[in-house]
Amino acid sequence: MAKKKICNKGLISDLPDHCLCHVLSFLSTKDAIRTSVLSKRWRSLWQLVLGLDLDSRDLGLGFSSSRFSNIDEFVKLVDKFFNLHIESWIHKLRLHIRTFGSVDYTSYLTKWIDAATTRRIQHIDLHCELLFKVAVKVPLSLYTSKTLVHLRLVRVNLVSADFVSLPCLKTLHLEMVRYTDETTLEKLISCSPVLEDLTIIKYTEDNGKVIQVRSQTLKRLDIDQWYDRQYGIVIDAPLLQFLRIIAYEIKNIKIINIGLTAKVDIDANVLSILDPNDLTIRSMIRDFLIGISRVRCLVTSYATTKDIFLYMKLEPLPQFCNLSELSVICSISNLEMLLNLLKSCPKLESLRLKLVDYEKGKKAEVMSSTVPPCLVSSLKFVKLLFGYGCGTKLKVAKYFLENSTILEKLTLKNDYKEENVKHIRQTLHEIPRCSSTCKVVLYS
Structure with a gap:
């Protein structure tokens, strides 16, 4: 059989520009x-790419192994990119600007973003990591782009x-991100008529008191509020499919409307750090629970479960x-409360339970x-799943095996490698099961 001829065609360099x-x-x-x-x-192909993805620590114009030596060198390369594409559409602009002393980049960013928004830009990603807390402001042209699809801003100031x-x-x-008033954020959301994915990581003291998220198109929302009792969150997004909130010691979370099939992941605490006898606070918690009671999938942290x-x-x-x-994550001393929670979930099909022993000295309830x-x-x-110090794994497993009529699978994670796994398997095997088709899986 004749050997096949080796063909040199198909090299990447043979492709058109x-x-x-x-x-x-x-x-x-x-x-x-x-x-x-x-x-x-x-040699010059990189200059034809209709996008700029540049970190101020990247290589300089001389392609040496050193970083940009000063602000002028970095600015020169960005300016060169826009000059090369003065009549071209620009697809992407990503700039990670790290500190060059106390230089204010506002004038540079204004020039570059103004140029990008007039050239049908679709993706903008700006990350300003500066010393001395220099207030880098984004220009007004960013708020009126007709083509922008993706916008990511990190450590910049949004002007009104x-x-x-x-x-x-x-x-x-x-x-x-810092902004001068609450309406700036509200307008960004409400004036984006096809917005689907929103992430807000907020920590600065001079931002607004309430995060207002009102959108008829939003499908995914991720809020990381950090710690502050003076802030609140309001959500009105009827098409929302995924909601994640991390907000400790927050003043209020108000959910007006979210999608019925939404998955909600909540890591927040309100009641445990405020006065539970305050009827206003109690009403607020009631409204929050009613707001999430219609969802399909719920994930709660230890703090939320306690609330x-x-x-x-x-x-x-x-x-x-x-x-x-x-x-759900809860303490082994709150097993009775967990069952009371399950009584409010008449159609529950899947339960993932992690038991912890944060409240030392308290025994598991019957x-x-x-x-x-x-x-x-x-x-x-x-x-x-059982965290360190939980010795009630078999007791809890026994309860579900003996009382779950149509249970198909019980999975038990064993965190005690020194324990006799063979003994645990034998004990699980001997537990009478309400469901004859249930499989038990034990893993470490």
């Missing part, structure tokens, strides 16, 4: 510049604007009639004799 530029567009500008040493063909219009913006990421349990001692929980998946309805009619999957 526009294809090679498309390949280079997936690289940072630093790496795209490095390809210029491959051959004469590649009377008019905001971002008709194509789908993704907005604001991290440690829910504390509320349950004061007033009855609303019914979580649509909830099919629940992931499991309730009244079985939650979901164990009889809907619960199919249970996953049990």
Whole structure:
């Protein structure tokens, strides 16, 4: 049989310029510049890429191994990019500006963003990491881009604007951003009619008192509020599919409307740090629980679970009639409260439970004799995880095995490698099961 001829065709360098530029567009500008040493063909190709992805620590114009030596060198390269594409559309602008002393970059950013927004820019990513807390302001042209699809801003100042219009913006990421008043953020959200993905990481004291998220198109919302009792969150997003909130010691979380099939991940505490006897606070917690009671999937942290349990001692929980998946962290001393929570979840199909022993010295409560309805009619999957110090794994597993009528699988994580795994398996095997088809999986 004759050997096949080796063909030299199909090399990447044989592709036309526009294809090679498309390949280079997936690289940072630093790496795209490095390809210029491959051959004469590649020497200037990086300059044709319709995007700039540059870190101020990247290589200088001389392609040496050193970083930019001063602000002028960095600015020169960015200016050169815009001069090369003075009549071209620009797809992407990503600038990570690290400190050059106490230089204010506002004038540079204004020039570059003004130029980008007139050239049909779709992606803007600005990260200013400066010393001396220099206030870098973004220009007003950013608020009226007709083509911008993705906007990420980190450590910049948003100036107030009377008019905001971002008709194509789908993704907005604001991290440690300062703005002069609450309406700036509200306008960015409400004046983006196709916005789908919003992330807000907020920590500065001079920002507004309330995060107002009102959108008829938003599908994903991620809020990291940090710690501050003077702040609040209001959410009105009927199409929301995913909501994640991290907000310790927050003043208020008000959920007016979210999607019925939404997944909600809450790590927050309100009631445990405020006066539970205050009827206003109690009403606020009630409204919050009602707001999340319609969701399909709920994930709660230890702090949130404590708040829910504390509320349950004061007033009855609303019914979580649509909830099919629940992931919860609670103390081993609150097993009875957990079962009371499950009684409010009549259609629960999957439970992921992590038991911890943060409240040292408190013993696990006796499991309730009244079985939650979901164990009889809907619960199919249970996953049990135990933190260090929890010695009740078999007791909890036994409860679910003996009382879950249609359970299909119980997964038990064993964190005690020194324990006799064979003995645990034998004990689990000997527990009578209410569901004859249930499988038990033990893993370390």
